[in-house]
Amino acid sequence: MSALDLLPVTDVTPCCEPAPREAMPAHQAEEMARTVKALADPARLRLLSMVAAHDDGEACVCDLTEPLGLSQPTVSHHLKILVDAGFLTRSKRATWAYYRIVPGSLDKVAALLTGI
Template sequence: MPVAELLPLTDISACCAPLTRAAIAPDHAESLSRSLKALADPARLRLISMVAAHEGAEACVCDLTEPLGLSQPTVSHHLRVLVDAGYLSRTKRGTWAYYRLVPGSLDSVAGLLATV
């Protein structure tokens, strides 16, 4: 199964060996790089950390704006990128959106980069 079909990344172990065990095909590398680019931003890394560490492992965009020091539209943009990449899930309650880490999403990336 091509990596492109796995994005957002949820269960890499079902089809793919770590990158250090076999050479990755060019199209797979491109797809994987798009997913990794979603993490390659300091604000997004902080958002993942803040959501996971928040009470109940879930946070409203209203809880994230001030601590991150960015405007609400900017925070919402970063959250959308993380949702689209499969790292966060989003549920809407009234006028607010709540985010939580997708179980195993970071483990899948870590497994791809493992050297054993």
């Protein structure tokens, strides 16, 4: 027998138990990555927190600019990303825009982080 000859495999025992549930499919991972990317900025996380902290769950952009310490155009840019990602809704009243958290919008992210 030469060094290159292979012996037949007689015992095929898996190295470990199969996963108890299926892994996330590629298309879902891509969608989730876009969603999480919208949250992957300290200013946007603070904005979500600030909107949620308002008594009525709604905040005017004028209420968010000064506490965040960023210019109004920069705050509006971050808010637009959060609206586009489905975390906030926007309603315009006169010259101001008001933002509200979309109910259940953070559920998928929470489930991903908690493994549910």
